[in-house]
Amino acid sequence: MVTYSYGECLKRSYRVNWRIKDVLGTVGFDLNRPWLPTELSGAGGIRCLDPGEKRKLTHLEMGAYAHLFRFVEAFITPEMLGLAQEARSLNLEAFEALTNFASEEVKHMHLFGEIRRLVDEAVGFPLELLEGENEVAGVVLGRHRGAVLLLTAAIEWFTQHHFLTAMKDSEELDPLTREIFRHHWMEEAQHAQLDHLEAVHLFRELSQAGRDQAIEDLVWLLAAVDGLLQRQVGHDLANLGRYLGRTFTEAERGEIQGHLLKAKRHCFIESGWAHPNFQELFQMVTTPDQQASVGQAVGLLLQGNPVPLGHGVA
Ligand SMILES: [Fe+2]
Ligand SMILES: [Fe+2]
Numbered sequence: 001m002v003t004y005s006y007g008e009c010l011k012r013s014y015r016v017n018w019r020i021k022d023v024l025g026t027v028g029f030d031l032n033r034p035w036l037p038t039e040l041s042g043a044g045g046i047r048c049l050d051p052g053e054k055r056k057l058t059h060l061e062m063g064a065y066a067h068l069f070r071f072v073e074a075f076i077t078p079e080m081l082g083l084a085q086e087a088r089s090l091n092l093e094a095f096e097a098l099t100n101f102a103s104e105e106v107k108h109m110h111l112f113g114e115i116r117r118l119v120d121e122a123v124g125f126p127l128e129l130l131e132g133e134n135e136v137a138g139v140v141l142g143r144h145r146g147a148v149l150l151l152t153a154a155i156e157w158f159t160q161h162h163f164l165t166a167m168k169d170s171e172e173l174d175p176l177t178r179e180i181f182r183h184h185w186m187e188e189a190q191h192a193q194l195d196h197l198e199a200v201h202l203f204r205e206l207s208q209a210g211r212d213q214a215i216e217d218l219v220w221l222l223a224a225v226d227g228l229l230q231r232q233v234g235h236d237l238a239n240l241g242r243y244l245g246r247t248f249t250e251a252e253r254g255e256i257q258g259h260l261l262k263a264k265r266h267c268f269i270e271s272g273w274a275h276p277n278f279q280e281l282f283q284m285v286t287t288p289d290q291q292a293s294v295g296q297a298v299g300l301l302l303q304g305n306p307v308p309l310g311h312g313v314a
Contacts, residue, residue, distance in 0.1 A: 002280065004193040006093040013100055016186040020111050023183045024176075029122045033174040035062035039166035042263030048252040053244055060127065060239045061260070062177055063119040064232050067129045068268065069159075069184070070112035071228070075137035076152050076191075077105040079145075083198055094197075101194055104187050115180060123243055128235035130228055143221055146202055146214030146285075151221045153195035153281055154272030159188040161271050196281050203285035215290045216309075219297045222269060223307045229264040236260050265302055273298050 029035065036058040038044050043054040043061065084098035120126045140148060163185035167178050203211065237257055241247060248256065272278055283291060297307045 002196065002277075004197050006091070006097040006194070006197065009190040009193050010093070010097040010100055013097075013104065013187065013190045017104075018183050018186070020107065020114060023111060023180055024114060024118070025179070027176050027179075029059070029118065029176050030174045031056075031059070031122060033172060034058040035174045035177045036065060037166040037170045037173050040065070040162060040263065040267050042256075042259035042261070044259075046256055046259050048248070048255055056243055057236075057240055057256075059119070059123055060236055060243060061263070062174075063116065063123070063127045063239075064129060064236055064264075065267065066112045066115045066119070066180070067127075068228075068232065070109050070116075071130055071133045071136070072152075072155055073105045073109045073112075074133040075140040075148070076155075077102050077109070078137065078141060079148055079152065080105065080194075097190075097194055098198070101191055104191070108184060108187070111180070111184075123239075125242055128238050130232050130235065136224075136228070140221060140224070143217040144210070144214040146199070146206060146211065147217035147221055149195060149199040149202060150214070150218050150282065150285075151225070153192060153199055154275065154278045155268075156188050156192035156195055157275040157278045158267070158272035159185055160192060160277075161275055162267065192277065196277070199281055199285060211286070211290070215286065215294060219294060219307060220309055222294075222297060222301060223309065225268060226265065226301045229268055230261060233257050233260045233264060261304070269298060270302055 032055075034041070034043075034055050036043075041058050041061050043049065043057040046054060046057070049057060080098050080102040084095050084102060087094040087098060116127070116129070140151075159181075163181050167173055167181050170178070203214070206214065234257075237248075237253060237260070240256065282294075286294075300307050
């Protein structure tokens with residue numbers, strides 16, 4: 001049984017707190033190294049690219065990977081501010097920890113904005129990346145708060161997994177990339193724990209109908225995330241053609257898109273869903289039937305199949 005606490009999270013957050021200039025420092029990206037590790041990249045299995053082209057593809061994938069964090073932080077920040085506001089009169093420690101959480105996400109959005117500029121500078125052109133983060137944030141926040149919290153927990157737990165298992169000890173990874181995600185990992189560790197505390201608290205108060213709605217909306221949100229990943233893969237392919245100065249045959253396009261989408265689905269859906277700390281939370285707040293229905297939806301998404309969505313789902 002985990003024992004997270006708002007007060008401990010805030011204390012640890014103050015201990016690790018960093019400034020954007022500490023992260024970006026004076027070292028630039030190294031074009032001779034991969035920017036995304038093998039475990040998170042789709043480049044490795046693509047047969048129509050040579051090793052240099054695969055390395056360049058990781059530069060574009062990292063640009064998209066960093067941007068996707070900024071994209072989700074656009075809904076995580078107001079979500080946490082809303083929770084902080086509600087906690088204010090009931091639990092001062094929770095109010096402080098959640099307000100600080102929101103403030104850290106604002107900083108992360110600025111960090112990832114700076115990184116976008118540096119990536120564009122390094123590759124020599126502005127990357128095509130997903131747009132409309134504020135509109136998407138509005139749509140996400142219109143779904144059940146329990147669903148939004150579970151999605152947020154999955155995302156924040158996978159930041160931990162990605163850094164620890166794929167970046168921390170990678171000798172070949174670009175050092176600036178490692179520094180960026182090391183700093184993000186340090187602050188996200190507290191966020192993931194706060195998500196856990198908030199989700200447990202929220203689900204405890206929910207009726208059965210409320211829980212059912214939260215689970216239905218979680219499936220909808222996961223399908224929406226998959227839709228965003230598919231759109232970004234289209235941008236990745238356009239970026240790759242431009243970066244390499246070459247065109248692709250229909251078969252090559254299909255091969256590249258397939259590998260990129262598989263890698264993104266692993267990063268943004270599978271590794272969060274499968275994270276043991278997320279699973280611990282999910283099992284605490286759901287019934288076996290609900291666990292099976294979300295598990296089935298995740299399985300369908302990972303195989304590239306459509307997910308049947310419930311009533312009231314656009
Ligand atoms: Fe963040
Ligand atoms: Fe976060």
